Amino acid sequence: MNRRTFIKTSAIGSLFSIHSRGASTDLHTITEPEREIPIRDEFDVIVCGAGPAGVCAAIEAGRSGAKTLLLESQGCLGGIWTAGLLCWILDGYQKGGLVKELYERLENENAGFPDRGGNRAFAYDAEMMKWLLEDLCREAGVHILLHTAVRATRVKNRQVDLVITESKSGRQAWKGSVIIDCTGDGDVAAQAGCGYEVGRPGDQAAQPMSLLGLITGVYYDEIEPFVRRKDESGAATKARLLKEIERGGYSPSYKKPGIYPIYDDLFMLMANHEYGYSSFDAGEVTEATMHARAELFHIIKSLRSLGGSWKNVQLVATAEQIGIREGRRIHGLYTVTKEDLVRGAEFEDAVCRVSFGVDVHSVQKEDEIRSYNQGIRSKDYDIPLRSLIARDVNGLMMAGRCISGDFIAHSSYRVTGNAAAMGQAAGRVAAMAARSGVLPQHIPFKETGIRN
Numbered sequence: 001m002n003r004r005t006f007i008k009t010s011a012i013g014s015l016f017s018i019h020s021r022g023a024s025t026d027l028h029t030i031t032e033p034e035r036e037i038p039i040r041d042e043f044d045v046i047v048c049g050a051g052p053a054g055v056c057a058a059i060e061a062g063r064s065g066a067k068t069l070l071l072e073s074q075g076c077l078g079g080i081w082t083a084g085l086l087c088w089i090l091d092g093y094q095k096g097g098l099v100k101e102l103y104e105r106l107e108n109e110n111a112g113f114p115d116r117g118g119n120r121a122f123a124y125d126a127e128m129m130k131w132l133l134e135d136l137c138r139e140a141g142v143h144i145l146l147h148t149a150v151r152a153t154r155v156k157n158r159q160v161d162l163v164i165t166e167s168k169s170g171r172q173a174w175k176g177s178v179i180i181d182c183t184g185d186g187d188v189a190a191q192a193g194c195g196y197e198v199g200r201p202g203d204q205a206a207q208p209m210s211l212l213g214l215i216t217g218v219y220y221d222e223i224e225p226f227v228r229r230k231d232e233s234g235a236a237t238k239a240r241l242l243k244e245i246e247r248g249g250y251s252p253s254y255k256k257p258g259i260y261p262i263y264d265d266l267f268m269l270m271a272n273h274e275y276g277y278s279s280f281d282a283g284e285v286t287e288a289t290m291h292a293r294a295e296l297f298h299i300i301k302s303l304r305s306l307g308g309s310w311k312n313v314q315l316v317a318t319a320e321q322i323g324i325r326e327g328r329r330i331h332g333l334y335t336v337t338k339e340d341l342v343r344g345a346e347f348e349d350a351v352c353r354v355s356f357g358v359d360v361h362s363v364q365k366e367d368e369i370r371s372y373n374q375g376i377r378s379k380d381y382d383i384p385l386r387s388l389i390a391r392d393v394n395g396l397m398m399a400g401r402c403i404s405g406d407f408i409a410h411s412s413y414r415v416t417g418n419a420a421a422m423g424q425a426a427g428r429v430a431a432m433a434a435r436s437g438v439l440p441q442h443i444p445f446k447e448t449g450i451r452n
């Protein structure tokens, strides 16, 4: 990547002026001095965020011949799949494309399996996933920057033409013909001034965060009654596990805790709900993370105290990144709605067919045990390409949980089989748009070859 040119921006430097905002001496603002930052390189496609959506977008853009940059703030690719320790892909079993390829590659390594309990889910080893995603990106010629967060954009004549990152290398700018926001929270679109929605209508309350963990020292055959199975409702297994944790003396914040099998002696644990925290506030995310991590240790201590099958249970890892269910839903050229789910919408520009139903985790503790589908009967429905294209600026696409949708629709399409499929489609369209020098919305859909 060559140092090419500079743009002027502001940053915290050694000299800055301080303005008092009020009587209190500790409430100040500062004016950052203007300074030049390097435009490091130019790309056809820049993908911001390397979760399930971003990594698939980058692989597909790279394979389509686009010079592609993938920017990720964590130290690995995969987002919730890896840094988040999810280990459990939903709504991917009927999909082709990269999702199918990932399943095959993981199965070949004996590190991925259709759920043994018969649920329509795919379990995998998060460490193998990290390595596999890096390998796939390398094969596709994608330039990767880890530990690099996107902090600003430049919008010229309504077109996003570069992103500014912060990392150990300082502040750097990267030019791109098409930018894809796969940050989950919609950071890049918000920085570019796009309109967005957060949480449920009315009070903007968002679903809780959960920190996931990996447990070992227990064996599938011995704890099977507490592990997700198809032959009885998930609710029954979860109720049994809740009672078991409480029998050990601790009451978890999530009243439907789950244990999800990976290997015979390795499981993912989801057992906490962090209510009322904003994913856009570092202090709040920190507090939620630390509270959740302490809780996971209490849960494991509680189970271990029961002896028997639990006597050697251990927490071997907690996620680097707390699982964030909801961030911004960026305004697109189309907004997927609850009505689309109910009628089983079909679109000519469909990029992904969603089968997963409505799954609203209660936004407040008091509603914890209410029905997750909110009494809504959804049918399989399509996500149209238009909901992946930003409405308010040009040259910007979204994929994953930050696409344009309402509160209810998001609770359904957000799972990772869909995020990955959306990412792959966005990557292909972005590459075509960059190559032809047109906006993504001007690529004739028939020419994309996308079949959901």
Ligand SMILES: Cc1cc2nc3c(=O)[nH]c(=O)nc-3n(C[C@H](O)[C@H](O)[C@H](O)COP(=O)(O)OP(=O)(O)OC[C@H]3O[C@@H](n4cnc5c(N)ncnc54)[C@H](O)[C@@H]3O)c2cc1C
Pocket: 048, 049, 050, 051, 052, 053, 054, 071, 072, 073, 074, 078, 079, 080, 081, 083, 086, 088, 089, 090, 091, 148, 149, 150, 151, 182, 183, 184, 185, 187, 188, 209, 210, 211, 212, 270, 321, 322, 323, 324, 325, 399, 400, 401, 402, 414, 415, 416, 417, 419
């Ligand atoms: C607790 C929990 C349990 C879930 N359970 C399941 C399940 O069982 N199965 C399932 O399939 N789905 C599940 N989901 C839903 C699913 O995980 C998410 O909706 C999914 O993460 C969407 O993928 P994404 O790529 O859009 O976002 P993410 O996975 O959140 O990826 C976003 C990526 O962008 C990076 N990033 C963020 N901001 C910046 C920035 N400014 N600059 C650079 N990089 C940035 C992040 O580090 C991250 O890697 C669950 C979600 C949660 C939170």
